[in-house]
Amino acid sequence: MYVFALVTQPVDLTLTGIAQGNVVFFGTGPVRAVVQPNLDLETELQAETQTLEAVLAHDRVIQTLFCHTTVLPLRFGTVFTTPQVLLEHLQARQDQYLNRIQTLRDQGEFTLSLSAQTAPTATVTGQGRDYFRAKKDQFTQVLRDQEQAQQEWDALVQGLHHHFHAQIQARTDRLFILVPRPHWEQLAPWLAQQTLNHWQYTLTGPGAPFHFV
Amino acid sequence: MSELFPDRPADLTLPRREAGLAPLVLTLIELIRQLMEAQVIRQLDAELLTEQQIAQAAESLQAMEAQVLRLCEIFEIDPKDLNLDLGEVGKLLPDRGQYYPGQQGTQTSILELLDRLLNTGVVLEGEIDLGVANLDLIHARIFLLLTTRNKPPC
Numbered sequence: 001m002y003v004f005a006l007v008t009q010p011v012d013l014t015l016t017g018i019a020q021g022n023v024v025f026f027g028t029g030p031v032r033a034v035v036q037p038n039l040d041l042e043t044e045l046q047a048e049t050q051t052l053e054a055v056l057a058h059d060r061v062i063q064t065l066f067c068h069t070t071v072l073p074l075r076f077g078t079v080f081t082t083p084q085v086l087l088e089h090l091q092a093r094q095d096q097y098l099n100r101i102q103t104l105r106d107q108g109e110f111t112l113s114l115s116a117q118t119a120p121t122a123t124v125t126g127q128g129r130d131y132f133r134a135k136k137d138q139f140t141q142v143l144r145d146q147e148q149a150q151q152e153w154d155a156l157v158q159g160l161h162h163h164f165h166a167q168i169q170a171r172t173d174r175l176f177i178l179v180p181r182p183h184w185e186q187l188a189p190w191l192a193q194q195t196l197n198h199w200q201y202t203l204t205g206p207g208a209p210f211h212f213v
Numbered sequence: 214m215s216e217l218f219p220d221r222p223a224d225l226t227l228p229r230r231e232a233g234l235a236p237l238v239l240t241l242i243e244l245i246r247q248l249m250e251a252q253v254i255r256q257l258d259a260e261l262l263t264e265q266q267i268a269q270a271a272e273s274l275q276a277m278e279a280q281v282l283r284l285c286e287i288f289e290i291d292p293k294d295l296n297l298d299l300g301e302v303g304k305l306l307p308d309r310g311q312y313y314p315g316q317q318g319t320q321t322s323i324l325e326l327l328d329r330l331l332n333t334g335v336v337l338e339g340e341i342d343l344g345v346a347n348l349d350l351i352h353a354r355i356f357l358l359l360t361t362r363n364k365p366p367c
Contacts, residue, residue, distance in 0.1 A: 123278070125275065126271065127268065127271060127272070128264065128267050128268035128271050129257075129264070129267050129268075129271075130271075131271035131274075131275065132253070132254055132257055132267070132271065135250075135254065135313065136254075136313055138309070138310040139310050139311075139312070139313035139316065141310065142310040142311060142319065143319065146319055
């Protein structure tokens with residue numbers, strides 16, 4: 001039994017799953033699983049294009065749910081051998097999942113992709129000692145730019161914590177930001193006002209909290 | 214005549230698929246060029262070079278770089294592709310401006326490793342057997358000292 005996500009209450013939605021399969025809510029307790037019964041995932045994933053389509057379908061189901069209720073997304077490929085095993089799992093971990101869903105209520109995940117603009121593009125030219133001096137100047141400039149870029153990054157992370165009470169998962173080139181719903185509209189304008197001279201950025205979201213489960 | 218000797222540089226370009234090993238060869242040439250440049254800088258910083266030597270070195274290094282760029286143009290290779298990503302070890306060559314001899318680099322590269330090895334000096338010792346069809350034909354014992362010039366011998 002393929003599981004997309006966990007929710008606390010069924011939603012009146014018609015969801016299309018992997019390979020156009022039906023998606024239903026499963027379980028009887030306070031935590032329900034969003035599942036696609038009778039899906040043989042191994043058969044569906046024999047071709048690379050099918051895998052990509054399946055991943056997209058998994059993501060689409062979760063994002064659609066996110067628009068209507070609080071969702072605890074699961075990894076792509078989460079399968080339980082039988083409905084009974086899934087039911088026992090939900091019962092055993094009911095409190096844990098309920099707590100997690102409660103903490104994610106009215107929170108959305110934004111992705112801030114950042115690309116450092118610190119590498120010089122000009123070829124160094126010059127005669128004699130000037131050529132080598134220019135090489136050193138270029139290195140010094142790169143160091144200075146990288147320090148300033150790091151300062152801007154740190155200030156950005158602090159600002160996000162301070163202004164939006166956001167939780168942040170940082171990667172080398174992106175930030176996953178969990179923002180409370182009242183601040184969603186304010187995030188993009190706030191970012192535009194920040195000093196990010198050494199970064200180009202793209203903001204997407206809000207979406208399901210994939211990186212905060 | 215004009216067909217045999219076209220005057221436009223673009224006519225010298227080859228389809229990328231015909232470039233073959235050219236990107237790899239040019240990458241190695243660029244590695245050697247940057248390695249030599251690093252040695253010049255170290256000797257310059259140690260005040261071991263005359264003004265004439267510095268001028269000649271700067272001119273030669275820039276001429277080599279121009280030649281590499283010219284070959285890139287002919288083979289339709291993006292100069293940024295003259296590099297190898299070696300995963301956790303880093304890149305073969307640092308990005309522009311990311312390394313200066315004697316300074317702490319901001320990204321690891323094989324160029325930096327080789328430069329530091331040359332500056333410190335390294336001894337390679339070993340044996341090589343060459344042969345075909347399970348026949349040992351050539352036996353070589355190697356004792357190789359690699360170090361930058363103008364350093365006192367060990």
